[in-house]
Amino acid sequence: MLTRVRFGGLGGQGIVLAGSILGEAATLAGLNAAGSNSYGAAARGTACRSDVVLSDEPIDYPHLAAADVLAVMSQAALEKYLPIVTTGGVVFVDDFSVKAPPDDGRRFHSVPATATAVREFGGRQSANIILLGVVLGAVDVVPLDAVRDAIRATVRERFHAANLRALDLGVELGRAARRV
Amino acid sequence: METLAELLPRAGGVFVQMEDEIASISAVIGASWTGAKAMTATSGPGFSLMMEALGYAVFTETPCVIVDVQRAGPCTGQATRVGGGDVMQCKWGMHGDVEIVALAPWSVQEMYDLSVRAFNVAERLRLPVFLMADEAVGHLHETAEFHDRIAVEQRDRRKGFPPFGHGDPGGVPPMPCFGDGENLLVTGSTHDERGYRKVEEPQVHARLVERLRQKVLLRRDELVDVERYMLDDAETVIVAYGFTARGALAAARELRGRGRKVGLLRLRTLWPFADKEVAALDGRARRVFVPEMNHGQVLGEVRKHFRGDVAGYGQTDGEVIPVGTIVREVERLT
Numbered sequence: 001m002l003t004r005v006r007f008g009g010l011g012g013q014g015i016v017l018a019g020s021i022l023g024e025a026a027t028l029a030g031l032n033a034a035g036s037n038s039y040g041a042a043a044r045g046t047a048c049r050s051d052v053v054l055s056d057e058p059i060d061y062p063h064l065a066a067a068d069v070l071a072v073m074s075q076a077a078l079e080k081y082l083p084i085v086t087t088g089g090v091v092f093v094d095d096f097s098v099k100a101p102p103d104d105g106r107r108f109h110s111v112p113a114t115a116t117a118v119r120e121f122g123g124r125q126s127a128n129i130i131l132l133g134v135v136l137g138a139v140d141v142v143p144l145d146a147v148r149d150a151i152r153a154t155v156r157e158r159f160h161a162a163n164l165r166a167l168d169l170g171v172e173l174g175r176a177a178r179r180v
Numbered sequence: 181m182e183t184l185a186e187l188l189p190r191a192g193g194v195f196v197q198m199e200d201e202i203a204s205i206s207a208v209i210g211a212s213w214t215g216a217k218a219m220t221a222t223s224g225p226g227f228s229l230m231m232e233a234l235g236y237a238v239f240t241e242t243p244c245v246i247v248d249v250q251r252a253g254p255c256t257g258q259a260t261r262v263g264g265g266d267v268m269q270c271k272w273g274m275h276g277d278v279e280i281v282a283l284a285p286w287s288v289q290e291m292y293d294l295s296v297r298a299f300n301v302a303e304r305l306r307l308p309v310f311l312m313a314d315e316a317v318g319h320l321h322e323t324a325e326f327h328d329r330i331a332v333e334q335r336d337r338r339k340g341f342p343p344f345g346h347g348d349p350g351g352v353p354p355m356p357c358f359g360d361g362e363n364l365l366v367t368g369s370t371h372d373e374r375g376y377r378k379v380e381e382p383q384v385h386a387r388l389v390e391r392l393r394q395k396v397l398l399r400r401d402e403l404v405d406v407e408r409y410m411l412d413d414a415e416t417v418i419v420a421y422g423f424t425a426r427g428a429l430a431a432a433r434e435l436r437g438r439g440r441k442v443g444l445l446r447l448r449t450l451w452p453f454a455d456k457e458v459a460a461l462d463g464r465a466r467r468v469f470v471p472e473m474n475h476g477q478v479l480g481e482v483r484k485h486f487r488g489d490v491a492g493y494g495q496t497d498g499e500v501i502p503v504g505t506i507v508r509e510v511e512r513l514t
Contacts, residue, residue, distance in 0.1 A: 020321065027323045035321040039260050061430035062287075062320055065503055 002055045003141050005069040008077030011048040014128030019050025025142045025150035026054045034062030047076050071135050092134050109177040116169055126166035133170020138178045181221055201229040212242045215357035217299050221247035234308055235274035236368040243302035247311040249318035252498040261498030262315035264473030270310045271451050279396035282310040282451040284421040288322035300333035305395050306352050312450055316423035316500045342373035350394030405448040406457045414443030417465040419482055421447040424471050424501050431506035458485040469510055471501050
């Protein structure tokens, strides 16, 4: 099965890291993964995206023409990337900076990623991993243990504990969203 | 390159950052003559800057690998955007008549596998080998398998032979290195088999240039590398390479789903060109379609060898060619 995920936001929010961890996790879980990110000035301050294609089959085409899952941390990213979300696709928005659009056949979930980061960690830095957790809690794409291993493999050791906790907080939010 | 800077010294290698691309390729050539396997990587105008020294590498039969991650040009162009406009440059950017080998990876796996192959071909043929990637492949993250052991072509460093040929047309002479104790003359001027400058003798020049060409041409069957997808009954064949070939494969599958008999001939080598493989489509396929991120650099080669209908689609806006575009263009032809 093929799942196409796009993370969108502003450079500096950790969008690329969220995508990298997801791709790494998929590889560790024995899936095929392909991804590409904004590169250059876009990755450093303005609109930014990270795409991940996951599949148990070899991946012919590694870019996204359409997304099954979109997770965004800025209003601009939502408006720019919403058109590529498939009918029946799932959209996650961080309610701190994004106003959820009206329901139009896609499933929208507005989640407090940044608010949870500020409340639990005293800063916004973990919001990206919380949002990654939300996606993983709501959509079965990659086993969580593989994601934990990917975090340990990707993030500096002194940040492991905080990131693993942020992931769990996000997964809880995602599971709650799934039940709605 | 940043990764190599970190990893190479740990593996006993050397990483040097030079002041520009002219110095980089020149240092690579020098390193190769000490016996090292040497490479550099560049993009855009950096590739242009390397051209003179690359001609020197061809003429002095210096094994080396050049990775060109093609981007939108000409000139500085869009430095972070994709392009495919260097296909002809790697073949004809050096003045004079040269034959080189250029490989076209389409995945992270092939960036690795074809780098290994590039080094092996460079050593076997004593010439620069080009890994003609593009930005979309260069910035791709992907599942890939890296091997504990790889087949490595060892350089023939036997002493006592003429280091620039010995009458064998297309022959690859042994290459002793600086420090091996041989009396070596290395020059970019016309030279005889021992390396002595012979800039006034037509026969010496003709013999040398012809041998350098035949080194590649006589081995074209072992060098040319293509992949064939769904060609058996294909009425329309897409010929593509690099990242565009992945879009072409997805498009071919989509078109098959709509009942169109479409296949893909994927070029994993750009040079020497897959002339026989393209010509073999004659009489089987009705038409060939060549999408590429330039205005027809491979299209022209395909036209030389396929006698049926040939159409191209060139896109040079710094974006990859979407699958949907290839589907649309093929449907328009059929």
